[in-house]
Amino acid sequence: MSISRSILLWASENKWMRKNVPSFGFVKSAIKKFMPGEKLEDALDAAQKFKTVNTPTIFTKLGENITDLSEGLVVRDHYLKLIDQVAERNLDIEISLKLTQLGFDLSVDETYERFKTITKKVNENLGNVIWIDMEGSAYTQTTIEFYKKIKNECENVGLCIQAYLYSTEKDIDNLLSVNPNIRLVKGAYKEARDIAFPNKKDVDNSYLRVSKMLMQTAKGKNVRVAFGTHDEDLINTIINESKYLGVPKDKIEFQMLYGIKTNFQNELVKLGYKLKVLISYGDFWYPWYMRRLAERPSNVWFVLKNIF
Numbered sequence: 001m002s003i004s005r006s007i008l009l010w011a012s013e014n015k016w017m018r019k020n021v022p023s024f025g026f027v028k029s030a031i032k033k034f035m036p037g038e039k040l041e042d043a044l045d046a047a048q049k050f051k052t053v054n055t056p057t058i059f060t061k062l063g064e065n066i067t068d069l070s071e072g073l074v075v076r077d078h079y080l081k082l083i084d085q086v087a088e089r090n091l092d093i094e095i096s097l098k099l100t101q102l103g104f105d106l107s108v109d110e111t112y113e114r115f116k117t118i119t120k121k122v123n124e125n126l127g128n129v130i131w132i133d134m135e136g137s138a139y140t141q142t143t144i145e146f147y148k149k150i151k152n153e154c155e156n157v158g159l160c161i162q163a164y165l166y167s168t169e170k171d172i173d174n175l176l177s178v179n180p181n182i183r184l185v186k187g188a189y190k191e192a193r194d195i196a197f198p199n200k201k202d203v204d205n206s207y208l209r210v211s212k213m214l215m216q217t218a219k220g221k222n223v224r225v226a227f228g229t230h231d232e233d234l235i236n237t238i239i240n241e242s243k244y245l246g247v248p249k250d251k252i253e254f255q256m257l258y259g260i261k262t263n264f265q266n267e268l269v270k271l272g273y274k275l276k277v278l279i280s281y282g283d284f285w286y287p288w289y290m291r292r293l294a295e296r297p298s299n300v301w302f303v304l305k306n307i308f
Helices: 003-013 015-023 025-033 040-051 069-089 108-125 137-153 168-178 200-220 232-245 262-270 286-295 299-307
Strands: 057-061 093-098 130-133 157-162 181-185 224-228 253-257 274-281
Touching: 040 057, 040 069, 040 274, 057 069, 069 093, 069 108, 093 108, 108 130, 108 137, 130 137, 137 157, 137 168, 157 168, 157 224, 168 200, 181 200, 200 224, 200 232, 224 232, 232 262, 253 262, 262 274
Parallel strands: 057 093, 057 274, 093 130, 130 157, 157 181, 181 224, 224 253, 253 274
Antiparallel strands: none
């Protein structure tokens, strides 16, 4: 892991920085590269614009690791109201959230009931998928078991899987019995060398191995596969591999962050591939933002240029 990435991930977890840095005006200005604004209305307005170019979106209200179960009820109710607003505007928006945002650290059973309530309303009002964002490795196995349980009860659920973990291929084998909807990402948390690949090259190789595994599975099973990456080399390799494997375009989906490589996103759409843009909002953006910078430290220079 590079020094710059290590520093950015350390900064994402630093309590003093989490509390104080978001109040700095120049930092608030810098986050506009990655999100249209902190308010839900900002995200909805952005989704409305994407609708005009036939590009669906995925929404996530930023937040994690609540310390009181009552906070999770507020999050649940927020998403229930959001579903109503999305339906009223007739927008093509999926939802993605972290289980610790609903109270996973405090009560798995309560989190399950809250998530199920949101999931059922998504199915009834929007008819699409709700995604579970994967968090640090301490949550990987419990999140997978949570997903398998809810997937057996509610079909419209997807799970994020991280390619940088050594266990990923085994984890996917474990999930195939429930015909999963998978979003494959590289991974954005600071992990020990005995848990995750420390070098970018090894992470990329793992991502490609798993992507081939998922595409081959998608050919014969009712499995949705989405590739969450901005790495153009990886995306082009996946596209070439899909052609070699005979995977039709409608089985290939890319999910990319708002504001990142917009021109390349447009190119993928023109080529006929599915694309969804992930839009984040909310005031708890600092740790998420630092992880986004850590995924590609060169983005720091882009941000500094915009500030000064």
